[in-house]
């Protein structure tokens with residue numbers, strides 16, 4: 565089923581520039597379901613893939629260790645055979661922690677699309693790993709082949725069947741969305757294996773992984789929920805014609821930054837209190853010393 569859906573979408577090259585009638589119809593459907601359109605990148609946003617033989621020796625050995633075997637049993641790490649257009653490779657894919665919960669929860673508020681610069685074969689495999697029954701990724705699947713028809717490596721709203729004002733994008737690469745920067749939600753890139761261009765220890769070296777509860781996907785989901793709520797939070801007399809998700813993003817950012825300021829102030833207050841505590845402690849010690857001195861002095865006087 566996943567393959568059929570993907571083919572239907574990928575082969576529809578005529579849909580590169582969806583017309584306004586299609587977008588209007590999509591808008592009506594989204595509004596009637598109280599949903600928005602969420603567009604997700606794959607690589608380094610919700611998973612990491614690599615060709616097995618390009619991994620460091622340490623990471624190749626890591627894949628034989630019990631910790632990796634457990635991840636494979638738990639369907640969080642996969643080693644799989646890639647074969648397309650005469651090329652064969654063994655790939656390793658690590659899903660970002662929390663991704664399955666993210667997709668499930670986000671799908672109650674968003675129609676979810678995948679927009680990747682990976683090719684069709686690779687993308688089809690990723691869909692199998694992420695959402696085999698296609699319960700959550702229910703909208704467009706846009707791959708490299710479709711992007712290259714425009715003779716560019718740029719992603720953009722012109723590929724999407726939704727109006728710009730209802731589209732949210734989560735992609736670790738901002739530069740490919742240059743024309744739609746205001747629809748982007750920031751996310752730090754995810755890498756599980758050792759990146760040899762970096763001095764940072766990899767998760768494999770730390771024998772750990774990004775936190776499910778406090779990691780990037782959990783944070784982004786919280787932000788998306790706030791933006792969705794803001795979009796659908798109509799003032800009296802207002803209708804959805806005036807709503808724009810880019811305004812909702814700004815409004816949520818504004819509230820976040822206020823919250824951030826509040827948090828920063830409370831942190832500052834805490835630090836200041838600690839400093840005062842330290843100061844009091846020190847004064848107290850001095851006082852005690854003074855008291856002791858006074859007592860000793862008074863004893864001496866007595």
Ligand SMILES: [Mg+2]
Nearest residue numbers: 605607608736
């Ligand atoms: Mg990416």
